[in-house]
Amino acid sequence: MCGALATRQLCYTKYMLYIFLCKTKNNIEVVYDPVTSHAATHFDDAKQLKELAIEAIGLLDAVGDVVEKSIDLGKVIGGSDVVEVSANDEIVYAMRRNRYDDGLVPFVKNRAPSPCSTVAVHLRRDGERYILHSVWIGVIGGDDEPFPQSPDATSRSVSFWRKRAFVWGSQQIIAGSLTTKYPWGE
Numbered sequence: 001m002c003g004a005l006a007t008r009q010l011c012y013t014k015y016m017l018y019i020f021l022c023k024t025k026n027n028i029e030v031v032y033d034p035v036t037s038h039a040a041t042h043f044d045d046a047k048q049l050k051e052l053a054i055e056a057i058g059l060l061d062a063v064g065d066v067v068e069k070s071i072d073l074g075k076v077i078g079g080s081d082v083v084e085v086s087a088n089d090e091i092v093y094a095m096r097r098n099r100y101d102d103g104l105v106p107f108v109k110n111r112a113p114s115p116c117s118t119v120a121v122h123l124r125r126d127g128e129r130y131i132l133h134s135v136w137i138g139v140i141g142g143d144d145e146p147f148p149q150s151p152d153a154t155s156r157s158v159s160f161w162r163k164r165a166f167v168w169g170s171q172q173i174i175a176g177s178l179t180t181k182y183p184w185g186e
Contacts, residue, residue: 079113103149
């Protein structure tokens, strides 16, 4: 149970294990699930991201049940892995690890990440603390339109993701899910 350990480094519920990550600027504890969360996947994909997330969250006054913020760290910190694409690009589709509900998402094989100085964080209130749901190098609103095959897809999802893709190799994919066939109708 949370707080039961003397170090308060680990806490768990019936379904998830949470690990202490850091505190916000206004001194609220932030934890994350190191196995199945989107944050854990991003930490695995971009090794420097965990330290950048700690730095960014430390600058953040967290208020409300959901906190979605882009924090500019004032220097290039890495590459944003969502880029604009055109008909001339080599696009493939695959499912990302820990994101089964998203369905197939686009990847571009002939582009590189864009230099970026911003960390995007998505926190959800859980009692007296926040759970880090997701974090990435980039901005809120830059790539957060739902995917066309996800349960929360909108009427804009297909047009949005036809013009954008993840850089190939920037995200872990589920073995056997890779295809070159366009998955969202015609």
